[in-house]
Amino acid sequence: MHPSMDFGVWVAAALTLFIFSFLYKDNPLYKFAEHLFVGVSAGYVVVQQFWQVLWPNLIEPATAAGTPDRWKFFVGGLFCVLLFTRLFPAIAWTSRYTIAMLIGTFAGLKVTGFSQAEVVEQVRATMVPLWNAADLGGSFNNLVLVVGVITTLVFFFFSKEHKGAIGATARVGIWYLMISFGAAYGFTVMSRISLLIGRSQFLLDDWLGIVRF
């Protein structure tokens, strides 16, 4: 056993144990760690945004001599400032120009990307051969895929009551959905256990030095 001599590691270990203490019951140590985390995260983001975003992309080029088309940076800066007018009700409406620009740009970006990657490509990937004598396993997989897509789509078709053939098809769709929810839940459990493993490795290795990972 070789406990760490690094003060930072001891602080991290103590905060980890404070957070874990919530599993027993809520307590002041947990609350302290929780509030510290929120405060430090907010501070980190502010500093990061200033030095990695605002300074190199706006303040520095806007103030440096010789920057081509310097006026563009002042226009961008003005739009940033307009967002803060929401703090003053009399002129709060001016912030809508910035918000409108953000929404318009984002919608444009999303529509083109989504149409290509999610609609065209995914529809294309569903148009697969259902029978290939040379690859029976692949044919079966393709059949499972196509049946899943059709039955799930039918389940979300609400213009006709789910009775008879449509009801039976929708019921198969429900089975597909349930299996996909189960898979998603299994992956979620794996993710959460991984986080516990990560913290345990930190405590056993970096902090206590019992084993090396």
Added chain:
Amino acid sequence: MAFGDTLEKVDRRWIFLVVALLVVIPLLFPLRLPLAVSGPARNFYQAVEAVPEGSIVVLAGDFDPASAPELMPMTSSAVRHLFRKNVRIIALELWEGGPPLVDRILHEIGDEMGKKYGVDYVNLGYKSGREAVMPSFGNSFSRTFPNDYSGTPVGKLPLMAEADNFTKTALFVNISAGYPGTKEWVQQVQGRFDVKMVSGSTAVQAPEIYPYLQSGQVLGLLGGMAGAAEYEKSIEYPGPATKGMDAQSSAHMFIVVLILLGNAIYFSRRRANR
């Protein structure tokens, strides 16, 4: 029913304790359970393996400390695999918490393998704007990131003179914890710039990436710590993910037992009420 009633009254803290023991004990005393490499992880390995020596690869580390146990091991393995093949890396991050983590991996493994910053690898750092950054980055690396993570103008980094967009790169590796991540890179960059792409993601996000894997938009996928362990096995460099798999399997088995018990109690109670 008495057994079911007793189980229902068990304090949940006993379950937490058992899970904690099932995680810690295998970490202290490894069981060395067998580990098979799945198809998506094998495809990830093969996509990296197919990158020609000396080429340039873009690596986006879109995660933060919250998902480090799952994503740091796969990032380390990808960097090690690429450096081993003398492939050069241009890294970027779209999550605020990502730059120090990716920077540490690049420098640690880079120093270990004799790689030089600016020539063999570059970390462009963080850029705000989430998915709006992606098409801009696809058009021009240097215009989107005029400076690297430490503030050096990219014009002073020899590697950046060789590639300013995806046409000069051989592969795009995205390690993703959520938004923005693999989903958005596929939507904004993969199809638009015809990029060969592989993804490593948290287990929570992995089911959302499978459709892209099936369609070929993503060539390979590492899902969570299990995916990271499979990749470590593929490159024959066992790391923290491999060493965590015994704990993972033990905890999973316990949860499976709990689910089966819960269902058994539910069905027996339903039958009794009929």
